[in-house]
Amino acid sequence: MKVPSKVIQWKILRYVCAGALFAAFSAALLQSPLDKAVASPTAGNVAPKYKVDTTWPKRLPNNWLMGQVAGIAVDRDDNIWIVQRPRSLTSDEAGATGALPGTDTDAFGNPRPAGPLADCCYPAPSILKFDKKGNLLRAWGGPATGFQDPAWQWPENNCIAPACEWPVNEHGIYVDHNDFVYMAGNNGGATDFDAQVLKFSADGTFLLQIGDHAVNTNGSNDTNSCQGGTTPCLGRPADMEVDPETNELYIADGYLNHRIVVVDADTGAYKRHWGAYGQNPVDDAAANAMGPNNNPAPGTDPELFAPPHYRTPVHAVRITNDGLVYVADRVNNRVQVFDKNTVGVPCTPTGPGTCGFVAEKFVERDTLGPGSVWDLDTSPDKRQSLLFIPDGTNQYIWTLLRPSLHILARFGGNGRNAGQFHWVHNLALDSHGTIYTAEVDTGKRAQKFKPVGMRSDDDDDNNDRDDDN
Amino acid sequence: MDHQHLAQRAAVALLMAAALLHAQVNTPVQAHDIPNEIILHGFVKPEGDRLHFITRVPLIMLASMNLAKRGPGYLDLARIHDPLNLAAAAVAKEIALFESGTRLNPVRMQGRIAQPSDSSFESYAQARASIAGPRLPENTNVFWNQGYFDAHLEYPIRSDRSDFSLDMKLAPGLSGRLKMMVRFMPPEGATRAYELHGGFGLVALDPRWHQAAWVFVKSGYAHILDGIDHLLFLLCLVIPFRRRWWDLLKVVTAFTVAHSITLIASAYGMVPVGEWFPPLVEVLIALSIIYMALENIFGANLRRRWFITGVFGLVHGFGFSFALKQELQFAGDHHLLSLLSFNIGVELGQILVLVLVIPVLGLLFRHLVAERLGTVILSVLVAHTGWHWMLERAERLQHVGWPTPDAASVATLARGVLLLLLAIGAAWLIARQLRRRFTVQKPIGDRDVV
Numbered sequence: 001m002k003v004p005s006k007v008i009q010w011k012i013l014r015y016v017c018a019g020a021l022f023a024a025f026s027a028a029l030l031q032s033p034l035d036k037a038v039a040s041p042t043a044g045n046v047a048p049k050y051k052v053d054t055t056w057p058k059r060l061p062n063n064w065l066m067g068q069v070a071g072i073a074v075d076r077d078d079n080i081w082i083v084q085r086p087r088s089l090t091s092d093e094a095g096a097t098g099a100l101p102g103t104d105t106d107a108f109g110n111p112r113p114a115g116p117l118a119d120c121c122y123p124a125p126s127i128l129k130f131d132k133k134g135n136l137l138r139a140w141g142g143p144a145t146g147f148q149d150p151a152w153q154w155p156e157n158n159c160i161a162p163a164c165e166w167p168v169n170e171h172g173i174y175v176d177h178n179d180f181v182y183m184a185g186n187n188g189g190a191t192d193f194d195a196q197v198l199k200f201s202a203d204g205t206f207l208l209q210i211g212d213h214a215v216n217t218n219g220s221n222d223t224n225s226c227q228g229g230t231t232p233c234l235g236r237p238a239d240m241e242v243d244p245e246t247n248e249l250y251i252a253d254g255y256l257n258h259r260i261v262v263v264d265a266d267t268g269a270y271k272r273h274w275g276a277y278g279q280n281p282v283d284d285a286a287a288n289a290m291g292p293n294n295n296p297a298p299g300t301d302p303e304l305f306a307p308p309h310y311r312t313p314v315h316a317v318r319i320t321n322d323g324l325v326y327v328a329d330r331v332n333n334r335v336q337v338f339d340k341n342t343v344g345v346p347c348t349p350t351g352p353g354t355c356g357f358v359a360e361k362f363v364e365r366d367t368l369g370p371g372s373v374w375d376l377d378t379s380p381d382k383r384q385s386l387l388f389i390p391d392g393t394n395q396y397i398w399t400l401l402r403p404s405l406h407i408l409a410r411f412g413g414n415g416r417n418a419g420q421f422h423w424v425h426n427l428a429l430d431s432h433g434t435i436y437t438a439e440v441d442t443g444k445r446a447q448k449f450k451p452v453g454m455r456s457d458d459d460d461d462n463n464d465r466d467d468d469n
Numbered sequence: 470m471d472h473q474h475l476a477q478r479a480a481v482a483l484l485m486a487a488a489l490l491h492a493q494v495n496t497p498v499q500a501h502d503i504p505n506e507i508i509l510h511g512f513v514k515p516e517g518d519r520l521h522f523i524t525r526v527p528l529i530m531l532a533s534m535n536l537a538k539r540g541p542g543y544l545d546l547a548r549i550h551d552p553l554n555l556a557a558a559a560v561a562k563e564i565a566l567f568e569s570g571t572r573l574n575p576v577r578m579q580g581r582i583a584q585p586s587d588s589s590f591e592s593y594a595q596a597r598a599s600i601a602g603p604r605l606p607e608n609t610n611v612f613w614n615q616g617y618f619d620a621h622l623e624y625p626i627r628s629d630r631s632d633f634s635l636d637m638k639l640a641p642g643l644s645g646r647l648k649m650m651v652r653f654m655p656p657e658g659a660t661r662a663y664e665l666h667g668g669f670g671l672v673a674l675d676p677r678w679h680q681a682a683w684v685f686v687k688s689g690y691a692h693i694l695d696g697i698d699h700l701l702f703l704l705c706l707v708i709p710f711r712r713r714w715w716d717l718l719k720v721v722t723a724f725t726v727a728h729s730i731t732l733i734a735s736a737y738g739m740v741p742v743g744e745w746f747p748p749l750v751e752v753l754i755a756l757s758i759i760y761m762a763l764e765n766i767f768g769a770n771l772r773r774r775w776f777i778t779g780v781f782g783l784v785h786g787f788g789f790s791f792a793l794k795q796e797l798q799f800a801g802d803h804h805l806l807s808l809l810s811f812n813i814g815v816e817l818g819q820i821l822v823l824v825l826v827i828p829v830l831g832l833l834f835r836h837l838v839a840e841r842l843g844t845v846i847l848s849v850l851v852a853h854t855g856w857h858w859m860l861e862r863a864e865r866l867q868h869v870g871w872p873t874p875d876a877a878s879v880a881t882l883a884r885g886v887l888l889l890l891l892a893i894g895a896a897w898l899i900a901r902q903l904r905r906r907f908t909v910q911k912p913i914g915d916r917d918v919v
Contacts, residue, residue, distance in 0.1 A: 076585070076586070178584050178585045178586050178616070179585045179615045180612070180615075201542065201612040201614070202614075205541055207540075207542075207610075244586060266610050
């Protein structure tokens with residue numbers, strides 16, 4: 001039967017109108033909760049959801065390859081800085097390196113009797129600066145002259161001993177409000193241990209050293225015994241951050257000492273220091289006996305284990321806009337919070353709850369081995385409402401609500417694919433809430449995670465909120 | 470160092486920095502490099518008989534002045550007052566200000582050094598107060614290439630309501646790597662923000678309607694002639710309509726109306742903001758070329774071509790909007806007029822192309838190859854090009870972050886569907902009215918299928 005064309009036309013018009021109405025209705029219905037979620041990222045205690053960006057970073061120039069990434073920081077322009085360990089590359093990873101003249105080994109001592117092993121790669125310089133698209137913007141620093149080969153095309157080395165002692169094992173990086181770059185070293189051993197923090201300009205010019213390599217006078221209570229009596233001696237420092245209000249440098253000190261020490265960021269001169277619960281002194285027999293990876297005695301209830309001292313390493317320190325200081329007590333699986341204005345003064349009387357101590361939070365408290373609280377950073381909203389913690393033992397990024405230290409979510413998981421982690425060591429957030437992570441051991445990479453809306457219970461297959469415990 | 474020598478150095482300093490920047494484009498990263506992007510800031514404020522120009526220049530731009538230093542490379546703030554005055558003069562030379570076409574000369578200049586963390590340039594009042602306020606303590610550690618040189622320049626003017634314009638002469642050709650964010654604050658009306666680089670030439674800071682219209686007609690005209698993908702789409706459209714002017718007018722009008730709708734919608738922010746959207750549009754543009762070429766090859770009902778042309782026109786309009794995004798800053802108060810002017814420019818460019826292409830096609834089909842065979846050959850060539858574009862663009866599309874199917878993306882999608890349906894409904898109604906008004910001159914038979 002032939003249907004009049006006019007009837008068909010009106011049918012089409014009806015469908016179009018119905019579709020338009022439905023679309024308008026859907027848009028109106030969904031607008032309201034969406035706007036609420038965007039306006040308040042923690043509305044309903046829901047954590048943001050993240051998606052890995054596999055395009056970041058881009059391939060390095062000059063046939064360079066990164067080793068273990070032992071620190072990551074975002075500067076005020078949202079550029080990303082990492083410190084990586086060229087000497088952590090295996091012989092075959094640095095396969096393009098050839099024998100130094102007159103020897104049969106490369107600059108790192110890898111055997112090269114018949115020349116380079118392969119086309120790839122040369123070690124990259126230690127300090128690398130990327131933009132948010134993953135382009136390499138700057139590269140400098142690395143083991144001192146004598147460890148390098150001109151073929152690697154490293155920029156001129158500005159860290160010349162004895163004034164500047166490049167650490168044996170690079171650890172931690174921070175870029176301050178005036179673009180100055182700080183890094184530390186944590187190498188162990190009896191005679192060649194790192195005990196210094198270095199300060200550079202953004203272009204890699206050496207400016208200041210705090211502490212002397214392999215000198216640990218007075219342990220965790222030293223004030224100004226190093227650099228000719230102008231800076232404190234350190235003990236395998238791990239991380240640092242500058243308070244822009246006072247231009248003071250807070251150092252997580254470290255793998256040997258058990259303290260946070262504060263110095264003048266321009267001169268390195270000692271200001272104050274403290275240990276767990278704000279106590280002072282902080283070195284005692286129990287603390288010294290329980291170093292990294294030494295677990296509590298068998299039979300100890302992990303839910304009750306809360307030593308009065310920091311266990312090494314004191315691995316990270318962060319300052320928030322509301323005057324709090326967060327300390328990562330890595331192997332004790334806890335973060336401790338202090339009042340910036342009252343912590344670090346002589347502590348009388350002793351005991352928890354005094355001396356600037358505000359709160360502590362255990363994360364995955366029964367974790368053994370290297371511990372669960374490796375680093376700290378906050379969300380970029382004005383209230384810094386979220387606290388992010390990388391856990392290099394369980395291989396998650398934990399999301400906490402900062403005011404209550406309530407655990408909201410975790411993401412990641414153990415693995416070598418994009419978005420998974422092996423020994424996730426540090427993280428840093430930019431002004432848009434993008435998370436950048438750094439991995440050590442055999443991880444040897446940095447990753448980027450972009451916020452993609454809010455989590456829901458449906459996609460929470462590996463969630464571990466405090467509510468669920 | 471004597472003043473004359475310093476003055477010479479100051480004058481060339483900014484250009485030297487630009488040259489270094491240029492040299493760094495394709496070289497591996499170096500220790501003492503010039504940053505990838507240098508951003509200057511400026512406020513232009515006419516006030517009574519004075520024009521105030523307050524600018525912030527990254528210190529790296531003064532590298533060639535070799536300002537006095539102390540220690541490992543900190544500026545010796547006690548010994549750089551005179552050179553800073555010369556630097557202010559160099560800034561006035563490279564960033565020229567005009568009142569009604571006449572170049573202005575500063576009568577008062579003041580400069581100071583600011584730390585990288587100094588945030589006073591968030592507002593005009595703060596920036597002006599900061600430059601007039603106390604200098605940094607002389608023992609402040611400002612590294613020689615980290616921080617800013619802030620300057621306040623005053624120019625005598627006839628009236629604060631004159632037409633003012635600015636010409637940034639610095640490093641033309643380095644757009645994207647060296648740019649200046651300018652905020653013009655007229656005595657009445659809203660502040661206007663501009664992102665300028667050396668290639669723009671003279672920019673009217675508060676354009677009249679005819680100035681804005683002319684800028685955008687030129688821009689639209691240049692864009693269509695520069696956009697080879699739009700031109701290929703146009704070519705595919707017109708091949709079968711060579712001698713059928715009425716149908717040609719219909720498809721070209723459908724394309725124009727459709728791309729105007731999405732262009733204007735984009736300019737008013739009614740498009741998705743995700744990074745996936747521009748590459749998706751680029752892929753769809755390539756797809757539109759392939760589709761149109763295949764339709765020419767395998768035959769199509771040309772009577773309905775205006776409709777599919779309209780749908781693809783919506784996509785091309787988004788493509789135009791990406792080109793227009795940076796230039797809308799020059800619209801002043803004349804936002805809609807500028808958009809329409811851009812469209813007029815695009816149409817003028819299209820007409821020029823049609824006027825050139827249609828006679829050439831006529832000659833081709835008359836003397837070289839039969840019309841049907843020629844149509845197939847041309848369309849195959851175009852489809853081949855479109856295919857490669859689509860593959861290249863699809864690869865870029867794979868690397869962008871897609872929105873997850875949450876409430877936000879569903880709402881965005883619903884709004885998009887709403888707009889699309891409304892556009893289709895409107896087009897359908899208009900076409901229905903037109904069909905009623907104009908009777909078709911001849912019946913459309915099998916020969917309409919090429």
